[in-house]
Amino acid sequence: MASNPKIAFIGAGSTVFMKNIVSDILQRPALSGATIALMDINPERLAESAVVAGRIVATLGVPATVETHASQRRALDAADFVIVAFQIGGYEPCTVIDFELPKKYGLRQTIADTLGIGGIMRGLRTVPHLWSICEDMLDVCPNAILLQYVNPMAINTWAIAEKYPAIRQVGLCHSVQGTAWELARDLDIPVSEIRYRAAGINHMAFYLNFEHRQPDGSYRNLYPDLLAGYREGRFPKPSHWNPRCPNKVRYEMLTRLGYFVTESSEHFAEYTPWFIKDGREDLIEKFGIPLDEYPKRCVEQIARWKTEAEALKNADTIEIRESHEYASEIVNSVWAGQPSVIYGNVRNNGCISSLPANCAAEVPCLVDANGIQPTFIGELPTQLTALIRTNINVQELTVKALTTEDREHIYHAAMMDPHTAAELDLDQIRTLTDELLKAHGEWLPEWARG
DSSP states (O other), rough: SSSSOEEEETTTTOOHHHHHEEEEESSSSSTTTOOOEESSSSSHHHHHHHHHHHHHHHHHTOOOOOEEOOHHHHHHHHHHHEEEOOOOTTTIIHHHHHHHEEEEEEEEOSSSSSSHHHHHHHHHHHHHHHHHHHHHHHHHHHEEEEEOOOOOOOHHHHHHHOOOOOOOOOOOOHHHHHHHHHHHHHTOGGGGGGGEEEEEEEEEEEEEEEEEEESSSOEEHHHHHHHHHHHHHHSOOOOOOOOOOOOHHHHHHHHHOOOOOOSSSHTTTSSSSSSTTOOHHHHHHTTTTTTTHHHHHHHHHHHHHHHHHHHHHHHHSSSOOOOOOOOHHHHHHHHHOOEEEEEEEEOOTTSSSTTOSSSEEEEEEETTTTTTEEEOOOOOOHHHHHHHHHHHHOOOOHHHHHHHHHHHHHHHHHHOOOHHHHHHOOHHHHHHHHHHHHHHHHGOOOGOOO
């Protein structure tokens, strides 16, 4: 093994995200001499990211090396770790299409990047590109670990495991640790004093326990406090990051299911048939559901990140902060052998015994020199299993469409989607799906195009 790791970053034109991940990595002593191989299809953004990465190295005073590559294969050559962050088709045209076409049929969405008709289309656009990375990895870095930060996370992870089982991979999200922070804020408890265990699928995992450490070292269940705070109108507190997203859906589901889900209310509202319904504006108002939230967020984020990337590019030194992403922790644990526990998306393989073995599960994982090792959860509460299966149906059929190149399974996936099925009839679903496939055109694999 080389004395320093090589870390390939595919999609490095996401300058601000790249900056956060690379800063985290290079602050760790065992990784400070790493080779960072940046790759992006946009040469201008790649050049900007290279400048920012160079400033990170200079600010930290570490012996790291930064490379840039137009070729994905060259960036991956001899890599020890591969980090992936990209959006195929971008905000324009693809995200806009995913929102505007369904509206013609009365099908409204909030985020549309994970499930639903928008999530299905995003999966069809994204998975072939992830597979191309896997192909190159098998040739030039077969033992590398793939850390992918791409949505739809569960569909992607499942599809990689299905076609390229030899690839060591994990899908990474910040919803588990981010929601723990949000709930700690509602409860006025330091997050460092909270212990939790979560499991499920990406964006629909649940805290199986959520507890507060007491002075005597024991732990107290916090679910009664969360329920009381919601019923008394004290929770959720106003959002600290987006006033359009008041987070009421998840608290409502806590009262119905007995467990708190780890992804946001705006996401969860479109994973189920209960909250976004034609002619029921009372539900939208009652739960503060932010329709068309992702397009609004994209416009704001593009402007903000462009400004921030420009400032970073022109700065002599860069302010280094620690993010809450898992990437550097994983790389450090594998490379330096320092164990850690992260929440990762992996092939289930019986970790959650009440879910299919081949689905992509989100579970606690031990990470050390042996790699990423998922932990056994066992059966989930029956009501959680039942709800999660409704989402797994859509994921499975989308993956089946991709692996068999059978368009019929795209329709099947759309038919089984809880929100889509609650709003549209079978003819509408098929016609809408055809329109979306045609509109996405070049961004889809040839067999799927309308």
